[in-house]
Amino acid sequence: xxxxxxxxxVATRKLTYVKAFNEGLAQAMREDDNVxxxxxxxxxxxxxxxxxxxxxxEFGPRRMIDTPISEAALVGLGVGAAARGLRPVVDLMFMDxxxxxxxxxxxxxxxxxxxxxxxxxxPLTITTASGAGLxxxxxxxxxxxxxxxxxxxxxxxxxxxxxTAKGLTVSAIRDDNPVVVMLNKVLLGSTGEVPEEIYxxxxxxAHTARxxxxxxxxxxxxMVGEALAAADELSAEGVExxxxxxxxxxxxxxxxxxxxxxxxxxxxxxxxxxxxGGLGAxxxxxxxxxxxxxxxxxxxxxxxxFSPVPFSPVLEKAYVPDRARIAQGCRRLLERS
Amino acid sequence: MAQRASTASKKSAQVxxxxxxxxxxxxxxxxxxxxxxxxxxxxxxxxxxxxxxxGQEAVAAGVMSALRDDDQITSTHRGHGHxxxxxxxxxxxxxxxxxxxxxxxxxRGGSMHINDLTRGMLGxxxxxxxxxxxxxxxAFAARYKGEDSVAVTFFGDGATNIGAxxxxxxxxxxxxxxxVFVCENNGxxxxxxxxxxxxxxxxxxxxxxxxxxxxxxxxMDAVAVHRAAAEAVERARTGAGPMMIEAKTYRYFDHQGVxxxxxxxxxxxxxxxxxxxDPIDLIEARAVADGTATRPELDDVWxxxxxxxxxxxxxxxxxxLPDPADLLLNVYSG
Numbered sequence: 001x002x003x004x005x006x007x008x009x010v011a012t013r014k015l016t017y018v019k020a021f022n023e024g025l026a027q028a029m030r031e032d033d034n035v036x037x038x039x040x041x042x043x044x045x046x047x048x049x050x051x052x053x054x055x056x057x058e059f060g061p062r063r064m065i066d067t068p069i070s071e072a073a074l075v076g077l078g079v080g081a082a083a084r085g086l087r088p089v090v091d092l093m094f095m096d097x098x099x100x101x102x103x104x105x106x107x108x109x110x111x112x113x114x115x116x117x118x119x120x121x122x123p124l125t126i127t128t129a130s131g132a133g134l135x136x137x138x139x140x141x142x143x144x145x146x147x148x149x150x151x152x153x154x155x156x157x158x159x160x161x162x163x164t165a166k167g168l169t170v171s172a173i174r175d176d177n178p179v180v181v182m183l184n185k186v187l188l189g190s191t192g193e194v195p196e197e198i199y200x201x202x203x204x205x206a207h208t209a210r211x212x213x214x215x216x217x218x219x220x221x222x223m224v225g226e227a228l229a230a231a232d233e234l235s236a237e238g239v240e241x242x243x244x245x246x247x248x249x250x251x252x253x254x255x256x257x258x259x260x261x262x263x264x265x266x267x268x269x270x271x272x273x274x275x276x277g278g279l280g281a282x283x284x285x286x287x288x289x290x291x292x293x294x295x296x297x298x299x300x301x302x303x304x305x306f307s308p309v310p311f312s313p314v315l316e317k318a319y320v321p322d323r324a325r326i327a328q329g330c331r332r333l334l335e336r337s
Numbered sequence: 338m339a340q341r342a343s344t345a346s347k348k349s350a351q352v353x354x355x356x357x358x359x360x361x362x363x364x365x366x367x368x369x370x371x372x373x374x375x376x377x378x379x380x381x382x383x384x385x386x387x388x389x390x391x392g393q394e395a396v397a398a399g400v401m402s403a404l405r406d407d408d409q410i411t412s413t414h415r416g417h418g419h420x421x422x423x424x425x426x427x428x429x430x431x432x433x434x435x436x437x438x439x440x441x442x443x444x445r446g447g448s449m450h451i452n453d454l455t456r457g458m459l460g461x462x463x464x465x466x467x468x469x470x471x472x473x474x475x476a477f478a479a480r481y482k483g484e485d486s487v488a489v490t491f492f493g494d495g496a497t498n499i500g501a502x503x504x505x506x507x508x509x510x511x512x513x514x515x516x517v518f519v520c521e522n523n524g525x526x527x528x529x530x531x532x533x534x535x536x537x538x539x540x541x542x543x544x545x546x547x548x549x550x551x552x553x554x555x556x557m558d559a560v561a562v563h564r565a566a567a568e569a570v571e572r573a574r575t576g577a578g579p580m581m582i583e584a585k586t587y588r589y590f591d592h593q594g595v596x597x598x599x600x601x602x603x604x605x606x607x608x609x610x611x612x613x614x615d616p617i618d619l620i621e622a623r624a625v626a627d628g629t630a631t632r633p634e635l636d637d638v639w640x641x642x643x644x645x646x647x648x649x650x651x652x653x654x655x656x657x658l659p660d661p662a663d664l665l666l667n668v669y670s671g
Contacts, residue, residue: 073504080474117443
């Protein structure tokens with residue numbers, strides 16, 4: 001079976017994930033003067049992950065704002081500026097830091113349009129680096145998409161490669177709602193084909209990253225790449241899995257998942273976040289509700305064990321799901337039926 | 338560096354007759370809106386919570402009379418007074434309290450989310466201190482767009498113990514943004530007296546921590562508040578950065594609702610003492626004494642406002658309820 005990319009009919013070149021993000025952001029800033037960036041060390045230093053490299057040179061201190069380490073005020077600044085017609089991009093550096101500004105995200109940005117009777121929109125983009133794998137331990141490694149996807153009013157995107165890092169970021173900035181862009185730390189240096197010009201990727205539409213007939217694997221963020229690697233391994237055994245990348249976990253494109261399940265009859269959901277209460281639980285529930293009669297086996301979830309992210313590399317490796325566990329899960333699903 | 342302006346105790350002599358009448362009318366409008374809302378709540382006609390502003394009218398009136406329509410404010414859970422003083426209409430406010438589809442939030446927000454973007458009212462807020470950073474963002478947007486509007490954030494004494502206040506104050510200061518911080522110190526954080534929630538006597542002392550000047554005013558004297566606000570707004574508008582005003586004031590009613598004290602957290606004597614310096618009585622005495630207005634003229638303001646309120650309540654009661662089929666309206670844009 002083939003791996004499908006969206007093969008745009010334009011010239012592409014290899015870029016790293018972080019450069020693709022940076023390029024999309026820069027192009028969105030050129031497209032609309034209302035877009036500005038604020039955060040800790042985003043301007044002078046270019047961001048601790050080099051996400052904002054060279055942007056101060058091009059856009060100057062009016063549009064690239066270094067702020068104090070004050071995430072509540074930072075997100076609040078974004079909310080107030082968005083309410084007044086700007087399109088702020090605020091950077092939270094590590095996703096784990098949302099704990100100190102959750103009120104501004106959950107009670108202010110997400111709810112303002114609804115509470116105010118639709119009087120305004122909050123076109124706020126929050127960028128942040130998530131995920132384990134760099135030995136950053138429990139307070140710098142989490143994948144907290146389930147927290148945010150639970151809140152009506154927010155959108156949450158999880159780019160899995162350079163192409164989606166650029167396109168989803170552009171779409172997040174263009175969107176009139178608060179959108180959290182969960183970049184993945186491990187993927188920052190990974191490379192992929194990226195078109196030069198600006199492009200958006202529709203929010204709320206899943207992408208079938210690989211077609212297959214035996215098992216549907218729904219993978220979030222970095223797990224997409226792991227699932228594709230597992231697919232190659234399984235293909236050698238004569239098993240063809242379909243890999244679905246939701247790209248956006250809120251809103252969630254369940255129709256693409258249901259259509260796939262009707263063909264494969266088996267589903268595995270994999271994410272880096274802990275299994276308990278994760279997106280896998282929601283996806284499994286929706287699948288059994290919509291296409292129960294098509295299932296030949298219970299929906300299998302693979303996620304992290306119910307523990308903080310451990311530090312020691314040997315523990316961290318055991319913690320984060322990988323291609324081997326995905327392949328093993330697919331085999332188990334096939335054995336059941 | 339930070340300094341404390343000395344206008345606090347100065348008698349505010351030179352304001353025009355127009356300002357005095359403006360302050361009086363804004364205060365009467367708040368007083369009557371709130372007392373009628375309290376009656377409606379006690380009669381069981383309004384759902385939800387009501388945090389009434391009665392007693393603190395001089396603060397909203399004094400600040401708002403120093404603002405332009407395009408200046409932005411963020412408010413608090415006790416936000417009706419700010420909305421009324423900023424010019425939000427009685428009809429959409431009462432309709433919102435009634436949960437009607439004609440309300441300021443289409444019946445989706447209630448008392449604590451009344452807003453009017455056309456009047457620069459960026460919303461009451463159910464989370465203590467949360468409006469502070471939002472005002473910082475509004476001020477940022479004004480400067481970004483090259484406009485000279487300012488943002489005012491209202492908060493209570495209790496809110497100055499929450500992180501969002503401190504982060505927002507520092508952010509406004511370091512970015513040099515046109516924000517006026519107005520602390521309405523009514524002496525209580527819900528039911529806890531100020532002495533029980535901070536060791537300071539003056540909340541204004543906190544401004545110094547952010548390199549921000551501050552001033553303390555008599556929050557029962559609308560003219561004094563107006564003068565302090567006019568100075569702070571002018572400062573902000575001309576690029577001199579943020580400033581804090583602490584207005585010492587008092588709420589006559591309970592934290593929530595009109596009365597219903599489970600246990601007495603303040604004495605009758607204390608309440609009576611503050612009421613003896615009622616902000617509307619003070620300005621009426623002053624207006625009559627200096628010939629700014631006659632008693633019949635002042636009475637006419639009360640009468641006209643009562644009529645307007647009666648009409649607005651009738652409008653709210655006659656308004657349709659939201660349709661549950663539209664419950665998901667405005668969760669997302671687009």
